[in-house]
Amino acid sequence: MKRGPELIVTEKDNAARRIADILSDGSAESDRVNGVNVYKWGGKRCIGLSGHVVGVDFPPEYGDWRDVEPVELVSADVEKRPTQENIVAALRRLARDASRIHIATDYDREGELIGKEAYELVREVNEAAPVDRVRFSSITDREVQEAFADPDDLDFDLAAAGEARQIIDLMWGASLTRFLSLSARQLGDDFISVGRVQGPTLKLIVDREREIDAFDSEDYWELFAALTKDSETFEAQYFYLDADDNEAERVWEEARADAVDRTLSAASTATVDEVRRRTRTDDPPAPFNTTQFIRAASGIDYSAQRAMSIAEDLYTAGYVTYPRTDNTVYPEDLEPRALLDALSDGPRFGDDAADLLDADEITPTAGDEETTDHPPIHPTDELPSPSDLSEDEWVVYELVVRRFLATVADAATWEHLRVVAAVDGDDEDLRLKANGKRLVDPGYHAVYPYRSTTENYVPDVAEGEELAVTEARLEAKQTQPPRRYGQSRLIETMEDMGIGTKATRHDVIQKLYDRGYIEGDPPRPTRLARGVVEASEEFADRIVSEEMTARLEEDMQAIARGEADLDEVTDESREILERVFDRLEDSREALGDHLRESLKADKTVGPCPECGADLVIRRSRGGSYFVGCDGYPDCEYTLPLPSTGKPILLDDVCGEHGLHDVKMLAGRKTFVHGCPLCAAEAADEEPDLIVGPCPECGADHDGELAVKRLRSGGRLVGCTRYPDCEYSLPMPRRGEVERVEETCEEHGLPGLRITYEDADREPWDLGCPICNYREYQARQAGTELEAIDGIGEKTAEKLKAAGVEDVAGLKAAEPDALADEIDGVGEDTVRNWQADAD
DNA sequence: GCAAGGTC
Numbered sequence: 001m002k003r004g005p006e007l008i009v010t011e012k013d014n015a016a017r018r019i020a021d022i023l024s025d026g027s028a029e030s031d032r033v034n035g036v037n038v039y040k041w042g043g044k045r046c047i048g049l050s051g052h053v054v055g056v057d058f059p060p061e062y063g064d065w066r067d068v069e070p071v072e073l074v075s076a077d078v079e080k081r082p083t084q085e086n087i088v089a090a091l092r093r094l095a096r097d098a099s100r101i102h103i104a105t106d107y108d109r110e111g112e113l114i115g116k117e118a119y120e121l122v123r124e125v126n127e128a129a130p131v132d133r134v135r136f137s138s139i140t141d142r143e144v145q146e147a148f149a150d151p152d153d154l155d156f157d158l159a160a161a162g163e164a165r166q167i168i169d170l171m172w173g174a175s176l177t178r179f180l181s182l183s184a185r186q187l188g189d190d191f192i193s194v195g196r197v198q199g200p201t202l203k204l205i206v207d208r209e210r211e212i213d214a215f216d217s218e219d220y221w222e223l224f225a226a227l228t229k230d231s232e233t234f235e236a237q238y239f240y241l242d243a244d245d246n247e248a249e250r251v252w253e254e255a256r257a258d259a260v261d262r263t264l265s266a267a268s269t270a271t272v273d274e275v276r277r278r279t280r281t282d283d284p285p286a287p288f289n290t291t292q293f294i295r296a297a298s299g300i301d302y303s304a305q306r307a308m309s310i311a312e313d314l315y316t317a318g319y320v321t322y323p324r325t326d327n328t329v330y331p332e333d334l335e336p337r338a339l340l341d342a343l344s345d346g347p348r349f350g351d352d353a354a355d356l357l358d359a360d361e362i363t364p365t366a367g368d369e370e371t372t373d374h375p376p377i378h379p380t381d382e383l384p385s386p387s388d389l390s391e392d393e394w395v396v397y398e399l400v401v402r403r404f405l406a407t408v409a410d411a412a413t414w415e416h417l418r419v420v421a422a423v424d425g426d427d428e429d430l431r432l433k434a435n436g437k438r439l440v441d442p443g444y445h446a447v448y449p450y451r452s453t454t455e456n457y458v459p460d461v462a463e464g465e466e467l468a469v470t471e472a473r474l475e476a477k478q479t480q481p482p483r484r485y486g487q488s489r490l491i492e493t494m495e496d497m498g499i500g501t502k503a504t505r506h507d508v509i510q511k512l513y514d515r516g517y518i519e520g521d522p523p524r525p526t527r528l529a530r531g532v533v534e535a536s537e538e539f540a541d542r543i544v545s546e547e548m549t550a551r552l553e554e555d556m557q558a559i560a561r562g563e564a565d566l567d568e569v570t571d572e573s574r575e576i577l578e579r580v581f582d583r584l585e586d587s588r589e590a591l592g593d594h595l596r597e598s599l600k601a602d603k604t605v606g607p608c609p610e611c612g613a614d615l616v617i618r619r620s621r622g623g624s625y626f627v628g629c630d631g632y633p634d635c636e637y638t639l640p641l642p643s644t645g646k647p648i649l650l651d652d653v654c655g656e657h658g659l660h661d662v663k664m665l666a667g668r669k670t671f672v673h674g675c676p677l678c679a680a681e682a683a684d685e686e687p688d689l690i691v692g693p694c695p696e697c698g699a700d701h702d703g704e705l706a707v708k709r710l711r712s713g714g715r716l717v718g719c720t721r722y723p724d725c726e727y728s729l730p731m732p733r734r735g736e737v738e739r740v741e742e743t744c745e746e747h748g749l750p751g752l753r754i755t756y757e758d759a760d761r762e763p764w765d766l767g768c769p770i771c772n773y774r775e776y777q778a779r780q781a782g783t784e785l786e787a788i789d790g791i792g793e794k795t796a797e798k799l800k801a802a803g804v805e806d807v808a809g810l811k812a813a814e815p816d817a818l819a820d821e822i823d824g825v826g827e828d829t830v831r832n833w834q835a836d837a838d
Numbered sequence: 839g840c841a842a843g844g845t846c
Contacts, residue, residue, distance in 0.1 A: 011844075011845080012844090012845060012846090013845090013846095014845095049844090049845085050844080050845045050846070051843075051844025051845040051846095052843065052844045052845085053844090055843095056841095057840095058840090063839085065839075065840080070840095073840085084845095105844095106844090110843060110844060111844085113843090113844090114843095114844065162843085165842075165843080166841085166842075166843075168841095169841045169842050169843085170840080170841055170842085171841090172841075173840065173841030173842075174840040174841065175840085176840090176841095177839095177840045177841075178839095178840060181839095181840080187839085188839090189839085191839070191840070193840065193841080194840095194841090195840090195841045195842070196841070196842075197841080197842065197843095198841080198842090312845090312846070313846095316846075324844095324845090500842085500843095501842085501843070501844090503843075503844070503845080504842065504843060504844085507842090507843095508842085
C-alpha cells in the first residue's frame with residue numbers, strides 16, 4: 001500500500017474547513033490547489049467540492065436542435081462530464097498519491113451521489129487506495145470524530161437512485177423542451193421549456209388563473225351594529241344559523257338584508273344572551289426551515305429569491321447556519337443558553353436575548369420535520385458588527401435571530417371574549433356577535449414582532465344585560481375569486497406536493513419568470529404559459545403532474561433498497577416517453593400553431609389605428625421597448641413606451657382605442673403606463689411649461705428650457721430649440737410641476753415645485769432644475785452599488801469585475817450585455833437594478 | 839442552448 005496522505009472529500013468548502021478544524025484540533029492550514037482550498041495537517045488533506053462537479057448530458061452529436069429529432073433523445077446515451085474543471089483537476093491531483101480516501105459529503109441521497117462521483121474521479125487516477133464513506137448529521141466535534149472512528153462504505157444503490165432521477169429528468173425535459181421549441185419555431189434564447197418540477201408548478205399557477213377566469217361573483221350583504229355599554233362602544237356582526245345549523249354572516253338576498261337592516265336601525269337595545277370567555281395558548285413558532293424562512297421573509301416584503309440570496313451571504317460570512325434545510329428540529333448539541341448569551345451582546349436584539357436568559361428552563365420548540373443533513377436555520381454565536389452588513393442584510397439577519405429567540409421563548413396567552421346579543425325582530429330575534437381578544441401575556445411576541453398581535457376590545461358584559469344599539473350598518477359585498485399564489489405560498493404548496501427541494505424551489509419560480517411564463521408579483525401566467533400547460537395536458541400529462549415525482553420517488557426508493565435497478569427504472573420511463581412522442585408527432589403542426597398564437601397574444605396590444613393590423617410590443621436594437629405595427633414594413637405606425645422596466649399587458653382595454661393597458665415591471669418602481677395611445681395623446685395636449693433661458697443656447701439663440709411631457713409618458717426639462725439643441729435634464733414622471741417665485745442666481749431659472757393629487761403627499765420643492773440635477777448626480781456618484789436592492793457584496797464584486805464600478809456605471813450599461821457577463825443574472829434583474837438606481 | 843440537483 002502507498003504511504004501517501006489520506007484525503008477527505010466534502011460537499012462544499014465550508015464543510016471541508018470545519019471538518020479539518022475538528023479533526024486537526026485547529027492545527028489545519030489552508031492551501032490552494034488549482035485555485036481550490038485544501039486544508040492540510042499531519043498526514044491528512046481535506047478538499048471541498050461545490051456540490052456536483054460532474055453533470056449528465058447527451059453525447060456532443062446530439063447537440064444541434066435542428067439536426068436531431070427530439071424523440072432521438074429518448075434512446076440516446078447519457079454521459080457524465082466534469083462541469084467544474086478546476087475542482088475536478090484538484091481532486092485528481094490530490095487523489096493520485098493518497099493512501100486512503102474518505103468520502104464525507106452530506107448525509108442525504110444527493111450527497112451519496114456526489115460522493116460516488118468523487119469516488120469515480122478518484123478511481124480514474126488511483127485504483128488501489130481504499131475508499132470509505134463517513135456519515136454524520138451535523139458538523140460537530142462529537143459526531144465528526146465518531147464518524148471518522150467508524151467509517152462505512154459508499155451506498156451505490158442510493159447513489160444509483162439519484163442517477164435514475166438525473167437521467168429521467170434529462171431525457172423528459174430535454175426531449176419535450178426541444179419538441180415544443182421546434183414546433184413553435186422558438187430556437188433562440190426564447191425556447192419553450194418543460195420539466196418534472198417546473199411543469200406542475202406552472203400548472204398550479206395556470207389552474208388558479210383558470211379558476212379566477214371561471215369565477216362568477218355573487219352579491220351578498222353583511223350587517224353590523226354598534227353596541228354601547230355605559231360609554232364604551234364595540235362592533236357586533238349580525239349572524240344566523242344556516243340550513244346545516246352553522247353560523248353564517250353573509251345574507252344572500254337583498255330583500256332580507258334590507259329587512260334586517262331596518263330592524264337593526266330601528267332597534268334601541270339588544271339583550272346579551274351569551275358570554276363566553278376562553279383562554280388560548282399561542283405557542284411559539286417552530287425553528288426555521290427554508291420554506292418557513294422564505295414565508296416569514298415574504299411577510300416583510302422580501303421575495304423568495306432575494307431572501308435566499310441574503311441568507312446565503314449571511315451563511316458564507318458565518319453569521320447564520322446553512323440556509324438550505326428541511327429540518328425544523330434543533331440538533332441535540334445546540335446549547336440555547338450559550339447562544340442566547342452570545343446574542344445578548346448584539347445590537348437591535350441584545351436586550352431581548354438577555355431577557356430570555358432569565359428563564360429557569362429553556363426548551364426550544366420543535367417542528368414536524370426532522371432531517372439529519374443540516375440544522376434548522378439559526379444564528380451562529382458569531383455576531384456581525386453594525387458595518388459588516390447592509391441594511392437589508394441586517395433586516396434578514398434580525399429575522400433569523402428573532403426567530404431563534406422566539407423558539408426558546410414562552411407561549412403567549414390570549415383571552416377571548418365572545419358576546420352574543422339579541423335584538424327583537426318581527427318574527428324572530430336577530431342575533432349579533434362580537435369576538436374580543438386581548439393579549440394577556442405576550443410571551444414570544446415580545447421578541448418576535450413579525451406576527452400580528454392586534455387586539456379587539458369588547459367590554460365586560462353579563463348575560464341578560466341590556467346594551468344600547470347606537471348604529472346599524474349594511475355593507476354590500478361580492479364574493480371574490482380565489483387569490484393568486486404569492487411566491488412563498490407557491491413554495492409551500494410545492495413542498496406539500498413533494499416537488500423540488502429546499503435548495504431549488506425558489507429557483508424554479510425564478511426560472512418560470514425567466515422563461516416568460518409568469519409576470520408580476522404575485523405571479524400571473526402569460527398566454528404562453530397557458531399554451532404550454534394546455535399542450536402538455538393533452539399530450540404529455542405526466543410532465544405537468546405531481547404524480548411524476550411521486551412515482552419517481554417510489555422508484556428511487558426501490559433502487560435504494562436494492563429491489564429495482566437503475567436500468568429497469570429508466571427503461572420503463574423511456575417506454576412511456578416513447579408513447580408520448582407517438583402521439584405528439586401527429587400533432588406537431590397544430591401544437592406549434594397554438595403555441596405561436598399564445599406567444600403573439602402575450603405581445604398584442606390591440607388594433608393599429610392606421611391599418612387595423614395588430615399592434616405588438618417590440619424591442620429596438622438598443623434594447624428599449626416600443627409598440628409597433630405587425631404590418632411593418634407596410635405600416636410604420638409606432639408608439640413609444642417608458643424607458644424603465646419591462647412592459648406587460650394587462651387585461652383592461654382602453655374604451656377609446658381598444659388597446660390593452662401596459663404595465664411596466666421594474667421591481668419597486670413598477671407602475672401602470674395605461675393605454676400607450678392615450679399616453680401619447682395626453683403628452684401632445686399637455687402644454688410645455690417654460691422655465692427660463694437654456695444654459696447652452698440661451699445667450700446665442702434665445703433657446704429656453706421647458707418642462708415637457710414625452711409621448712412615452714416620461715417628462716424632462718429640455719430646450720425649446722430641440723432638436724437643434726439637445727440640452728435636457730430628467731424630471732419625475734408624476735405630479736404637477738409649477739414655478740415658484742425665487743430665482744436661482746447662478747442659472748437665472750425659477751425654482752420648481754411638484755404637487756401631487758394625493759393630498760396627503762407633501763409637495764416637493766426641487767428648486768432650480770439644474771442645481772437639483774447636479775446634486776442628484778453628486779449623490780449618485782457617491783452611491784455604492786451595494787445600496788441598490790438586490791446587490792450584495794458578492795454581486796457588487798461580480799459587477800466590478802465586469803467593469804461596472806458604481807451606480808452611474810450600472811445605469812449606463814446595456815442590460816443584455818451586462819447580464820451575459822454575470823453568472824446567474826438575467827436581463828430583467830439588471831433592468832430592475834437600473835430602475836432602483838433612478 | 840434542453841432538466842433538476844448540488845453549490846456560490
